[in-house]
Amino acid sequence: MPSTQATPRRREAHLLDDERLLEALRQGDEDAFMALVDRYGALMLRVASMYVRTPSVAEEVVQETWLAVLEGIGRFEGRSTLKTWMFRILSNRAKTRGEREARCLPFSSCAAAGDEDDDGPAVDADRFLSADHPQWPGHWAAAPRDWSTVPEVRLVSRETLGLIRDAIGRLPDRQQEVILLRDVEGWSSEEVCEALAVSEVNQRVLLHRARSKVRAALEHYLDDAAIGAVA
Amino acid sequence: MSADDLACQELVELVTSYLEGRLPRGERRRFERHLGECEPCVHYVEQMRETIRLVGRSATGDPERVPGIDRLLDAFRDWNREQPA
Numbered sequence A: 001m002p003s004t005q006a007t008p009r010r011r012e013a014h015l016l017d018d019e020r021l022l023e024a025l026r027q028g029d030e031d032a033f034m035a036l037v038d039r040y041g042a043l044m045l046r047v048a049s050m051y052v053r054t055p056s057v058a059e060e061v062v063q064e065t066w067l068a069v070l071e072g073i074g075r076f077e078g079r080s081t082l083k084t085w086m087f088r089i090l091s092n093r094a095k096t097r098g099e100r101e102a103r104c105l106p107f108s109s110c111a112a113a114g115d116e117d118d119d120g121p122a123v124d125a126d127r128f129l130s131a132d133h134p135q136w137p138g139h140w141a142a143a144p145r146d147w148s149t150v151p152e153v154r155l156v157s158r159e160t161l162g163l164i165r166d167a168i169g170r171l172p173d174r175q176q177e178v179i180l181l182r183d184v185e186g187w188s189s190e191e192v193c194e195a196l197a198v199s200e201v202n203q204r205v206l207l208h209r210a211r212s213k214v215r216a217a218l219e220h221y222l223d224d225a226a227i228g229a230v231a
Numbered sequence B: 001m002s003a004d005d006l007a008c009q010e011l012v013e014l015v016t017s018y019l020e021g022r023l024p025r026g027e028r029r030r031f032e033r034h035l036g037e038c039e040p041c042v043h044y045v046e047q048m049r050e051t052i053r054l055v056g057r058s059a060t061g062d063p064e065r066v067p068g069i070d071r072l073l074d075a076f077r078d079w080n081r082e083q084p085a
Helices: A008-014 A018-026 A030-051 A055-072 A082-104 A158-169 A173-184 A189-196 A200-230 B008-019 B025-037 B039-056 B069-082
Strands: none
Touching: A008 A030, A018 A030, A018 A082, A030 A055, A030 A082, A030 A173, A030 B069, A055 A082, A055 B069, A082 A173, A082 A189, A158 A173, A158 A200, A158 B039, A173 A189, A173 A200, A173 B039, A189 A200, A200 B008, A200 B039, B008 B025, B008 B039, B025 B039
């Protein structure tokens, strides 16, 4: 039975950056491997779960990814960073498994796996005056509120943050991955482009759609609460 | 409103490019000129910034478990044994 206890050496490995861990891993350092697994394993599972609905299959995808990382590490040339290279392997596998799963499941009415190209506008068209309005074509008919009047405790309440997580969970899988890596994990757009093998423009479109939908969900929720408070 | 003016409905589609610093200079000027005259759009851009901030705080912070860690360790040891010394 292998030990998964944190030894002093392993704790030390946790302090190293990815590049040093990569070096150590190439020397066959087990602690370096476990430090990488600790650093990225949970995030990998979250990403895999965005593409694949069956939890055990998502776990399998993560396992396979680590094996592929070990197999490929000798050929890894460092043209991308270690993390974006690993997540590219992961996304590819998860996407393939997700597509296969969607074909096999009899009830594949999976809204989250919907076509990303037939997305609607950032804001519903009926919030704006029509394009042939004589004075203000395309201007707000129902203007957005000033959120600076919403108390901070409300914005960061457990309920609000839970609503945001739910809204992210309803996005198409690629949009979920982009908003998770960019806005939750704080990756740069270059890193996300590498990890998803998409162009900068494509990445920005995915991010725009994701953020716009989460904003709309928040607005809906905060406006409802405001009406409730007035009534 | 002149032909060069941006409609609010157009602005909401440019906001991510604006925040990412990816609007060409002329477009950015149109965008900012519009903001200078349109309070609802100022609120909209602020809502997007708030959304980004709150998404950043939405991670549960629960310690997440890495599945099958023992199996991974076994796989690593197998791999390591097969490596040329």
